Amino acid sequence: MEVKMLLLLTALEVGRAAGRHHGLSMPGSPSNISRNDATLQQVVLNAAHSFNNQSNDAFLFKPSAIHRAQRQVVKGIRYIVDFQISRTVCHKRDHIKDLSKCDLQPSGRLHQTFQCHLELWVIPWKHQSEILELLCKP
C-alpha cells in the first residue's frame, strides 16, 4: 500500500516536471503563436487553396489577414486559426497556382472578404495533415 502511494507521488512529480519543461503552460493546451510563423503562413495558404477548390466563385481568394493563431500538441500538432481571405483579380479558369501573383480586388462591387475559422491537424513525422474544420463566412 505504501509502495503504491509512493509510486503515485513519483508519477505526479514526473508529470509536473514535464509540464515545467515545456514552459509555463500545461502540455497539450493550445498556446498563441506568431502570425509570422512560416508553417502557419503555409497552413493558411493551403486553407485558401481548399476554399478556392470548393467555392463556385469565378475568382480566386487569398489570405489577407490572420486574427488569431494557436498551436496545440496532441499526437501531432493541431492548429487553430482565425483569418480572413479576400477576392483577388485572378480568374479561377486561368488555373493560377501561385496566389502571391494575384492582387486583391480594389474596393468596389467585386471586393469581398470572408472570415474563416480553421482547425488543422498535422502529423509531421507521417507527412500527413487533415482539415478538421474550415468555416468561412462573409
Ligand SMILES: *[C@@H]1O[C@H](CO)[C@@H](O)[C@H](O)[C@H]1NC(C)=O
Ligand atoms: C478539390 O476538390 C475535389 C473534391 O471536391 C477533390 O477531389 C480534389 O482533391 C481537390 N483538389 C485539391 C487540390 O484540393
Ligand SMILES: *[C@@H]1O[C@H](CO)[C@@H](O)[C@H](O)[C@H]1NC(C)=O
Ligand atoms: C492570444 O491571442 C489572442 C488574439 O490575438 C489574444 O486576444 C489573447 O489575449 C492571447 N492570449 C494570450 C495568453 O496571450
